[in-house]
Amino acid sequence: MKKGVLQTILSLLLVTVLLITVIFPVNVFAAQIGQFNVNFQMDGSTLKVTLIPTVSSAEAYNIWYTNVENPTQLSQAVAGYPIGSKNSQGNYVIDIPNVQLGPNGLIYLFLSTNIGDTGWVAFNVFGGGSHPGTGPDQDVHGNIGQFKASLKLNNTTLTVTLIPDVPGAEAYNIWYTNVENPTHLSQAVAGYLIGSKNSQGNYVIDIPDVQLGPNGLIHLFLSTNAGDTGWVAFNVYGGSDPGDPGTEPGPQPGPGGDVVYVGSGGYTLVPYGTQDYGGEIRERSYELQWLPVGANRRSTENFTGPVPTNDWGTTLIWGTMWGGYDQKYSEPLYAIPTIFKAHAGGVNICYPPRMVINNGNEILKHYEEAYVDISVGGVGFSAVDARVDKVTDWSYDFVLNNASKTQSIKATILHGNPFGSFYFNNVTPYITLPRGLPAWIVSGDANSNVLLIKTMDNADEDYNFYGIFAPQGTTWTIDGNQGSITGLRANMPPGRNYISIAPLPYNVSFGQTEDMTVLNSMLNTFRKYAYNFVTDTRISYSYNENTRTITTTFNITTDNKPESTASGTIIALFPHHYRNETVHNYLGYSYHNTIRGELKLIAGTSFTTTEKFYGVLPVMPNWNFTEAEKAQMRAYLDELINTDSFINPSNPSAGLTVALDTYWTGKELNRLVNALTVAEQIGYAHAANILYNTIKGELENWFTPTDSNGNFKNDKFFYYNSDVGSLIGYPSGFGSDTQLNDHHFHYGYFINAAAQIALRDPAWAQQWGGMVEMLINDIACNDRNSTMFPFLRAMDPYEGHSWASGHAQFGDGNNQESSSEAMHAWAGIIMWGEATGNRNIRELGIYLYSTEKSAIHEYWYDQYNEVFDPVFNHEAVGMVWGGKYSFATWWSPNPIEMYGINFLPTTGGSFYLAEFKNKISRVYNATYAEGEATNYGGTGNSTIWKDIMVKYLALSDPSRARSEWRADLAPEAGESKAFTYYWINSFDKNGTLDTSTYATNSPLSVVLVKNGMKTYVVYNPSNTAKEIVFNNGVRIQAAPGTVTVAR
Structure with a gap:
């Protein structure tokens, strides 16, 4: 088994060191401190400590250790270390060099965490028994998955006790074999249903007429709620060596790869299978030509999680595909109202014109190079690619680096926000007005940190207006003259390396004159929020069963720069937002005629929508069929x-x-x-x-x-x-x-x-x-x-x-x-x-x-x-x-x-x-x-x-x-x-x-109406009758496990 495949498998099963414990019990031991499981591994004189969160919110900041027995004060620590950041698996890994252990591998750890200090907690690095430092406990033979396993032989019956290591651990089936180096579940001597936990919360399984291997060797295999454990070796007679440990532990191997069992089912960890509509067998090398993996994954070291496919910004992270098509930067990014596109020189921005094609069957407000109003780049800057740096619920951060990674431009863009926010690292910003069409500075000058730009859009022969917001103290080197400006070089003060740009919700047709009173008012409103760079976007939702409504809150977090004069940011509400949103503190401006209709503007950090849910039915009503x-x-x-x-x-x-x-x-x-x-x-x-x-x-x-x-x-x-x-x-x-x-x-x-x-x-x-x-x-x-x-x-x-x-x-x-x-x-x-x-x-x-x-x-x-x-x-x-x-x-x-x-x-x-x-x-x-x-x-x-x-x-x-x-x-x-x-x-x-009537305690229900007669339809999934209450006061008894129809 390849090491990379094994690591992938073990990270999926969340039992990496638990499995290895059984095979190398002298080197690794697992236990718990605070909100973390702890794994130890000795490498020479260095002790590697891995902290695995048991809850997603757990954070640790510092770790201390001591070899003193029964320590009571932090001053008794031998040494302490800052913990640093989590790795790509979400764990903390700390190396303790030249570690000084106590008797029989005794060590105490002390953590500072986000929920407070843990105090001193004792461990046995060498994998001892129920009390650290006492040496092996012959009743507990090792770990398998999320369980400690105790094996006791009574004549020919082997009693296996599985003791959960983590809350919520469940096991469903157990198999055993005496085969050395088992690789298939079919090599099991026998398998058993595990049944329910006993009063102590443990599982106890008797294996009659057990057939042991040499020196008491036995391999166990569990299916659990955390997946399949794979074959794990034990020595029934209690020695530190479980016998011949066989192959590396992990999910059950199959031809060319592995399987993870989930309850009675499972999935593979290899890409074998037929292609679309049949065809050749899938191979890993073929997969690498298509999917965003390896070199095809365009992300920085800051973004290591699952790939956000099927999203509006996925083009940023997905590299080569389509049999060789290589997009090193991005296709257009429809943040709406603004459109962005990454390229070698930086980021293009446009607020596109309306187009009608295909005899009126297609309406477009899309990106074309001819529609680009502004391009954000740098003097002499050229990027080798664009890479995703951060993704939140509806925002993307991406970075453009030069070949040596000594220069970069970082951009933040998001749905429903007109601003593109940019950071420049060792780059002198240069803003290009790229189309060779008329362009003016209509507010501000070379010494203003805020500029209002007017650009011509020759596709529909009107003018777009953009606000450019640079740090206080910025001056500009302007290329071209009024009416034919081609570029703006930003000379920013030291320590301030950011600019934001937004199209204003205003345009005029060719030959018309803009209303500067309106434009300046708009610009001043945008200026208040332009320096609040968005760092997080997040939804939360809750269902009110009594009113049959789902309430969704949209939250935005910002990093406010010194130039900021108000909290929050400008939010462009789509029609499905403001149609279902009751607090209408609108700014009085809208982006009209976008591809999603009118977008109404508010300012702040959140808004809430409430939508009605009228119900679904698994079974349609049977009423009076002849x-x-x-x-x-x-x-x-x-x-x-x-x-x-x-x-x-x-x-x-x-x-x-x-x-x-x-x-x-x-x-x-x-x-x-x-x-x-x-x-x-x-x-x-x-x-x-x-x-x-x-x-x-x-x-x-x-x-x-x-x-x-x-x-x-x-x-x-x-x-x-x-x-x-x-x-x-x-x-x-x-x-x-x-x-x-x-x-x-x-x-x-x-x-x-x-x-x-x-x-x-x-x-x-x-x-x-x-x-x-x-x-x-x-x-x-x-x-x-x-x-x-x-x-x-x-x-x-x-x-x-x-x-x-x-x-x-x-x-x-x-x-x-x-x-x-x-x-x-x-x-x-x-x-x-x-x-x-x-x-x-x-x-x-x-x-x-x-x-x-x-x-x-x-x-x-x-x-x-x-x-x-x-x-x-x-x-x-x-x-x-x-x-x-x-x-x-x-x-x-x-x-x-x-x-x-x-x-x-x-x-x-x-x-x-x-x-x-x-x-x-x-x-x-x-x-x-x-x-x-x-x-x-x-x-x-x-x-x-x-x-x-x-x-x-x-x-x-x-x-x-x-x-x-x-x-x-x-x-x-x-x-x-x-x-x-x-x-x-x-x-x-x-x-x-009938949308006026609904059940207040059942989502599997609807009310139908014909000629004023209401029919109440409810599916009750429980095994007992249930009274269903409707908002008009009607109550019906819904029979268990079926659909009930009443009038």
Whole structure:
């Protein structure tokens, strides 16, 4: 096993030294002090101490040690050391040279930490027993994972006691072998379920008729909630040498790599698998050509965490890709309202003009070199690349270094903030007005630290205005004359090396004269905040179940320079912010006609939004279906089971009959899940059994990384890439591996399917839930301190929606097409949280769902008629980009697909679309009218996705949907005739979403209304009946484990 692979594995399992302890017990020992686990390793006369935080907020500042027994004062220390910064694994490592140990390896440590001093704590460096300094304790034989292991032999029965080392440690299964150097789990002599902890909080397992190896050698292997331990060697007879230690400890090796087990499932640590649509076997060397790893990762030593893919700024960190495409700097960065682009000379800035192309189907306010207003660089400065230095929730710091790293420019940019903030290291700033077009200084002069610049934008023949804010005492060397200024050299005072620049929310058309009173007032307002450089951005959210609202607070931290005259910064609120924000202390200025509509300005360090959550349903209501209707649904279910070649009715537990990629597997799972709910609701047990077991079997296939012999599979498994910080399913699809595209689309289907199984079988969720939550964390990890995944990978907290491209290497920025598949993922997270009783996951899902639906209403559907350009003659967009919106898809110009991609799959998570019922009928009508106008009304083209279209229509007009559905047409890939029929008729009988009424204690609930009659629908995931209270005073008793419908 390669050392680098081993280190990666052990860091993932968080048991690096615990495992090594067993193999080298004389050199390493682990214990705890304060909020840290402690590892010791002797290297000659140097003692290496590693402090591993047990909570994410733990910090340590100084360490002292002594060999004095029972010390009482800090003055008894032999020596003390400052601790310094954490390493890339988030641990502190301290070397104590020429260490002086006490008897039998005794040492005492003392820490100063962020929660106070620890006092003296005793340890045995040589790995002794229950009391430091007393030598080995024969009952405790070593450590395995997060447990101490005690082994006692009674005749032929070996009793293994697992004593948790950390709170929350859980173990599920144990295997043992007497094989020397085991490498596969299949080499186990036997395995056992571990069961529950005893009254002391320990696990006790009896292994009957145990077969020991030479000299009492035995290897144990655990599956735990922290992952798989791998084979770990012990000596049952208690010696310091466990026998032949075998290979290096770690996760179970397989062909060419390793596996980490998570409950009953697991994932691989090697990139084997088929490419998109099949193809060659993936190899590490091939992966290095595409992903942001190694030399392709553009980050400084300050930023070592998981790569923030699928973000508006990912282009900064993602180097070579696309089979050789090398972006050393960046594609345009759509901070909005300002656009930036890194290049060899520095950073370009523009506030772009509006452009209309493709017959009005695309509206752009994007970056082009011809639109650059200002370029920030330095005299003689040339950068070799741009590298990410820091990432917060919606800000990026990046650094441009020269070849020798003796000169650099550091920039901070963020969403919703007009300023670009720059630091110059050994660089004399030079600001270029690059287009050779008219430019003036309209306020300030060569001796002013604040300048107001006027530049001509010849694309739309108007003038843009920029404020340039340098330190007090700065003078300028001006190249060119008024009307033709080409550059500004900043001569800054010693010790002040910063400048900020922002476009002002003001422009005039060619031939008009600017209003200097307005401009100077604006400039003075911007000046107050221009010197407050943003250092952190952070969201927090909370769910109020009683009001069914999610409240999100956006917080900004600044470093205020001496020139600052006010706290906070200027914040540009997007429409989905101010539409849901109640404190309107606006500055009176707005950026009009941006790609996101009007941006209203406030000043401060935070703002708060509140969005309504109307609920999701795992099962649609069954109310008064006639026997004839039920018979029709049974016929449709039989047709599905007998004609879907992916289903094997004779062996459903085997899962699907073929290995589809992650997206098409997800689509098929969605088809079967929704058909399952129909079968259960109409009492068709035969179909329900086949569908349920096929879904469960397929999920288990994907969550199991090896075959029955312990060897890797070539398909249906997940691979974790620790260099990037992403879980990749194979077979992959649509660039989900090489470009990390669309993970939330693909994995949302898996999460939803798993939630449906968990609602029916909580024990299954306990066994396999670890892998489901790996998928959730891959797309939306809400732990900023995670070393495995970036924070909220897919979701852009400020834009309010997710992004689909993993790399964002496009001139128009990142993009997202299928907003509805994103919503499907968030609905699945809500249902998984409810099914498993995990309030943190449930609240995460509600935040994602409620936030994105607000952005969808604004930027995909323009519900308030304030975002789309008047020439954009469509009811919705197909794609939202950083710098444009377009009526398009990646694959088809058919209006049915361009509209339909943003409401499939239609499920119990689609009720957000019904919040504006009038929009639904307009979109439906426009779909077919535009199809005829663009020659897409012909046979085949006008009838595709008919089930998707009528299911969407049923959210507002189920009677019309029922009349327009054609059962003779083939269903869309993720749909079934049974569910379409059930869906339309359910709405037709019960009505459509009532936004005035909601349950105050159940997120899995909606209220429907028809002709004034309200239907209350609740899914109760618990195993006991629950009273559900609605805001209008209605109370109903919800039966356990099913959907309850009441009127």
